[in-house]
Amino acid sequence: MVSSGPVLFTIFSLTILGVISSSKVSHHELQVFRTLVVYIYGTSLVISSPFQMVLTRYMADRIFIKDYSALVPSFVGVSILSTVVHAVIGYIAVKALNFDFGTSVATVALFANVGIIWIAMITISASKDFVWIVKSFMYGSILSLVAGYLLGTRFQLMGLVMGFCLGQILIVIMLSVQIFTEFEYRNRLEFYFLEYFKKYTALAFIATLFNIGIWGDKVVFWFTRETSQQVHSFLRASYVYDVPIFLSYLFIVPALAMFTIQVETSFYIHYKKYFLSILNRHPYSSLIERQNNIINDLKLSMGRILVLQGTISVVGIFLSEKIYNYIGISSINLGVFQIAILAVFLLALLQILLIITLYFDYRTDALILSGTFALTNILFTIVSIWMGFSYYGYGILFSCLTSLVVGFVLFNYRLRSLIYYTFINQKIIVND
Amino acid sequence: MSDVCLVVEGSYPYIRGGVSEWVHRLITDMPDLQFSLLSIMPSQSYTREENYRIPNNVESIVNVYLHDYQFKDRFFKKRTPELFDFFDIFYGDIDKRPKEELEKLLLKLMNNRGGIDLSYAFSSRDLWNSMLKTYNSGDTSTTFLDFFWNYRFTFLPLVQLIKTNIPPAPLYHTISTGYAGVLASLAKIKFNSNMLLTEHGIYTKERRIEIAQATWLYESEEESMKATSSLGFFKNWWIRYFGAMSKLAYRYADQITTLYEGNKLYQISDGADPQKISIIPNGVVVNQFREIAQNRDISRKRRTVAYIGRVVPIKDVKTFIKACKLIVQKIPDAEFLLIGPQEEESQYYQECADMVNMLGLEKNVKFTGHVNVTDHFPKIDLIVLTSISEAQPLVILEGAACGIPVVTTDVGSCRELVEGRTDEDKELGKSGLLTSFHAPGETAAAVINLLTDDVLYNKMSEAGISRVEQYYNVADMVNAYKTIYGHYI
Numbered sequence: 001m002v003s004s005g006p007v008l009f010t011i012f013s014l015t016i017l018g019v020i021s022s023s024k025v026s027h028h029e030l031q032v033f034r035t036l037v038v039y040i041y042g043t044s045l046v047i048s049s050p051f052q053m054v055l056t057r058y059m060a061d062r063i064f065i066k067d068y069s070a071l072v073p074s075f076v077g078v079s080i081l082s083t084v085v086h087a088v089i090g091y092i093a094v095k096a097l098n099f100d101f102g103t104s105v106a107t108v109a110l111f112a113n114v115g116i117i118w119i120a121m122i123t124i125s126a127s128k129d130f131v132w133i134v135k136s137f138m139y140g141s142i143l144s145l146v147a148g149y150l151l152g153t154r155f156q157l158m159g160l161v162m163g164f165c166l167g168q169i170l171i172v173i174m175l176s177v178q179i180f181t182e183f184e185y186r187n188r189l190e191f192y193f194l195e196y197f198k199k200y201t202a203l204a205f206i207a208t209l210f211n212i213g214i215w216g217d218k219v220v221f222w223f224t225r226e227t228s229q230q231v232h233s234f235l236r237a238s239y240v241y242d243v244p245i246f247l248s249y250l251f252i253v254p255a256l257a258m259f260t261i262q263v264e265t266s267f268y269i270h271y272k273k274y275f276l277s278i279l280n281r282h283p284y285s286s287l288i289e290r291q292n293n294i295i296n297d298l299k300l301s302m303g304r305i306l307v308l309q310g311t312i313s314v315v316g317i318f319l320s321e322k323i324y325n326y327i328g329i330s331s332i333n334l335g336v337f338q339i340a341i342l343a344v345f346l347l348a349l350l351q352i353l354l355i356i357t358l359y360f361d362y363r364t365d366a367l368i369l370s371g372t373f374a375l376t377n378i379l380f381t382i383v384s385i386w387m388g389f390s391y392y393g394y395g396i397l398f399s400c401l402t403s404l405v406v407g408f409v410l411f412n413y414r415l416r417s418l419i420y421y422t423f424i425n426q427k428i429i430v431n432d
Numbered sequence: 433m434s435d436v437c438l439v440v441e442g443s444y445p446y447i448r449g450g451v452s453e454w455v456h457r458l459i460t461d462m463p464d465l466q467f468s469l470l471s472i473m474p475s476q477s478y479t480r481e482e483n484y485r486i487p488n489n490v491e492s493i494v495n496v497y498l499h500d501y502q503f504k505d506r507f508f509k510k511r512t513p514e515l516f517d518f519f520d521i522f523y524g525d526i527d528k529r530p531k532e533e534l535e536k537l538l539l540k541l542m543n544n545r546g547g548i549d550l551s552y553a554f555s556s557r558d559l560w561n562s563m564l565k566t567y568n569s570g571d572t573s574t575t576f577l578d579f580f581w582n583y584r585f586t587f588l589p590l591v592q593l594i595k596t597n598i599p600p601a602p603l604y605h606t607i608s609t610g611y612a613g614v615l616a617s618l619a620k621i622k623f624n625s626n627m628l629l630t631e632h633g634i635y636t637k638e639r640r641i642e643i644a645q646a647t648w649l650y651e652s653e654e655e656s657m658k659a660t661s662s663l664g665f666f667k668n669w670w671i672r673y674f675g676a677m678s679k680l681a682y683r684y685a686d687q688i689t690t691l692y693e694g695n696k697l698y699q700i701s702d703g704a705d706p707q708k709i710s711i712i713p714n715g716v717v718v719n720q721f722r723e724i725a726q727n728r729d730i731s732r733k734r735r736t737v738a739y740i741g742r743v744v745p746i747k748d749v750k751t752f753i754k755a756c757k758l759i760v761q762k763i764p765d766a767e768f769l770l771i772g773p774q775e776e777e778s779q780y781y782q783e784c785a786d787m788v789n790m791l792g793l794e795k796n797v798k799f800t801g802h803v804n805v806t807d808h809f810p811k812i813d814l815i816v817l818t819s820i821s822e823a824q825p826l827v828i829l830e831g832a833a834c835g836i837p838v839v840t841t842d843v844g845s846c847r848e849l850v851e852g853r854t855d856e857d858k859e860l861g862k863s864g865l866l867t868s869f870h871a872p873g874e875t876a877a878a879v880i881n882l883l884t885d886d887v888l889y890n891k892m893s894e895a896g897i898s899r900v901e902q903y904y905n906v907a908d909m910v911n912a913y914k915t916i917y918g919h920y921i
Contacts, residue, residue, distance in 0.1 A: 278576070278577050279577070281575035281576075281577050281578060281650065281652075282575065282576065283572060283573045283574055283575060283576055284564070284567060284568075284572065284576040284579075285572060287576055420557075420560050423560075423580050424555040424556075424559075424560060425555065
């Protein structure tokens with residue numbers, strides 16, 4: 001998922017900014033700022049999600065036919081589209097929040113900027129220069145921290161948002177520089193990818209549902225009276241839930257990183273070999289062999305990830321108290337944090353499963369999987385709140401578990417009939 | 433209900449040619465009988481225009497499209513596993529399985545309420561399992577991609593036949609084996625009717641020639657390196673497939689007719705019961721040509737040579753063009769007409785046209801396209817055929833009726849037509865010269881011989897006129913079929 005990296009960097013810089021500026025900025029202002037940023041990311045992710053996978057698919061197809069000239073114009077075109085949508089929603093939001101002019105401008109700018117980051121990440125994933133991407137986020141986050149701290153101490157909320165926004169703008173600039181230099185640049189806009197919405201409507205739904213799933217439990221917590229507090233106007237936060245959940249997200253970095261490497265190295269090779277063996281007119285026995293190679297490779301990779309992530313989660317649970325003490329937050333909700341660590345472990349697996357499912361283009365299955373996730377996460381979270389404090393976090397945990405089981409059963413069935421599905425869906429095209 | 437349902441494949445009333453002419457003649461000459469037509473074509477695009485004026489005694493025409501697969505992919509598919517049982521039998525040993533088993537399956541399929549779900553036949557577990565079973569029972573080192581597509585492409589046309597809404601009739605008369613033969617057999621089974629099979633050309637033999645030349649069928653490098661006598665896996669697959677169709681039709685036909693002796697031997701070797709086979713030659717309307725024959729100017733300088741027929745590879749038009757070149761070297765003012773439709777294989781026609789230009793024959797050779805041949809007969813001096821395969825070409829008979837001798841390859845019944853079939857017939861003398869096929873030199877020599885030797889020319893001209901009058905009168909042919917029809921309806 002292209003959003004994972006940026007979100008993790010944001011959680012990270014947001015946490016540190018909170019810690020370092022706590023003595024200079026009023027607690028309330030800081031709280032508003034934190035909540036605001038979380039809403040900005042969440043809302044932007046959900047409203048951008050119809051674009052995300054469709055655009056990813058479009059870019060991948062262009063790259064496959066080596067039409068790199070389509071990338072920059074599409075990037076610019078979609079960015080403009082996204083900025084317009086973000087600006088309109090942002091404008092309505094800041095009016096409702098009743099911010100002063102400076103804060104309003106900074107908020108809308110940050111909101112629109114975040115929208116572009118997603119698009120840039122999709123475009124840039126075609127590039128193999130990961131170091132530059134990491135550098136962009138590192139420098140941007142540092143600038144967000146420094147500028148946020150310096151401006152925040154002087155201008156409070158407006159300063160925090162402005163400073164933070166500066167860092168995110170740096171990220172967009174650095175990513176854009178890479179996109180413009182690496183891919184052929186032509187001075188035109190392109191909206192051809194919009195055609196892809198007709199063909200790949202399912203992808204728009206899959207991404208939207210999955211993002212709704214990711215934010216569902218949080219929204220439920222924010223808008224349930226017993227578990228939340230009003231921060232500013234309609235901005236609400238859940239002190240018992242937010243911190244442990246966002247903190248736990250930091251634990252899935254290793255699993256996602258490892259998966260990315262596994263996909264790049266072994267899985268994709270087996271996947272490609274399988275399809276090549278069809279095109280190169282191999283006999284059935286050879287196809288079966290290569291299908292089994294994919295299955296075995298996935299088993300092996302997943303085993304490794306399970307062991308790695310499992311260990312990290314267990315260690316995380318043991319160290320949870322120490323982490324809490326270190327950051328300096330009260331340990332009333334330590335139990336929620338421990339459950340959350342487990343939950344995001346499953347969430348990481350769920351994301352991986354979704355990506356693999358889409359690799360094989362099983363869109364119906366992916367739709368079922370993200371639909372299950374969205375539905376159960378909201379439903380189970382409501383139930384968990386109703387059951388009482390000690391069950392907080394179990395909502396997302398069981399939602400991930402359920403979705404994982406559903407997704408795995410479907411995928412396992414498909415993969416074992418890989419050859420069948422590869423062939424049987426081929427349409428006959430009669431040329432008269 | 434019609435009296436006779438004619439089952440035709442790739443011809444009447446959409447495609448012109450010998451078989452279509454023959455069918456048209458049969459219908460128009462039996463105005464007392466009501467006909468219905470089952471016309472099998474590759475796809476809808478072929479049936480936009482009828483090339484014959486449909487006679488009044490044709491009650492209905494049902495078109496069957498073998499390769500139209502427009503359907504919605506349904507999630508819940510209606511299962512009819514009998515389809516795959518049928519194909520198993522079909523591709524296995526169709527003639528060794530009991531008739532009852534096959535008929536039970538087919539009746540169940542044809543009488544299936546709601547018909548057959550194409551999306552089921554096209555993409556389902558049952559199709560897959562049946563295909564795998566067939567794959568695994570054969571050479572398992574075969575390329576799977578091609579096997580899958582070949583299986584689908586051989587299987588689906590049969591599904592289209594089973595899906596066909598067959599009009600009821602007491603007699604189904606199919607004018608070939610192949611898909612038409614299968615459909616007539618299905619009709620016979622469904623309505624418990626009678627079936628008559630007439631073969632002009634031998635279907636399996638013609639397909640074999642086409643398949644051997646086909647480039648769209650995959651052959652591994654190893655296979656294509658081998659001597660040409662052994663064909664690759666997929667070519668054999670198709671030949672067996674067409675063979676199975678013929679076996680089915682031969683088995684279900686109550687009576688089989690064909691044009692000449694040579695065909696009968698082929699049919700027997702393909703599994704037809706010799707008892708069922710009788711020979712009914714083609715015929716021409718002798719009266720129609722008598723006038724042309726009588727008005728011929730015997731003393732004129734003979735220069736006009738005609739190829740009459742469709743411009744398609746099986747007729748080997750290129751050999752004719754090569755022969756033209758050789759003839760022109762001896763007779764510079766010779767004139768060649770290529771009379772016949774060119775659109776069926778437009779690429780082949782283009783190649784022929786290019787060849788004419790390449791050999792510098794633009795002045796001597798003329799492509800007329802499809803025209804009324806009778807109008808051209810008065811000015812034609814000689815007819816030439818260079819076909820690789822023929823049945824009983826009507827054009828030889830029509831030419832002979834006008835007193836035009838022929839130079840033809842020794843294929844099909846051409847020898848019978850030129851030299852006579854029975855002893856009596858042979859006594860009439862030769863009405864043309866025979867050559868080998870792919871032999872432009874022989875063809876050219878024969879043409880030059882006839883154009884320059886007036887005595888020989890006139891003798892052959894006379895022999896042809898008498899032969900057609902005595903043995904190839906269309907009225908005899910029509911009467912023969914009238915008798916057969918009367919027997920069944």
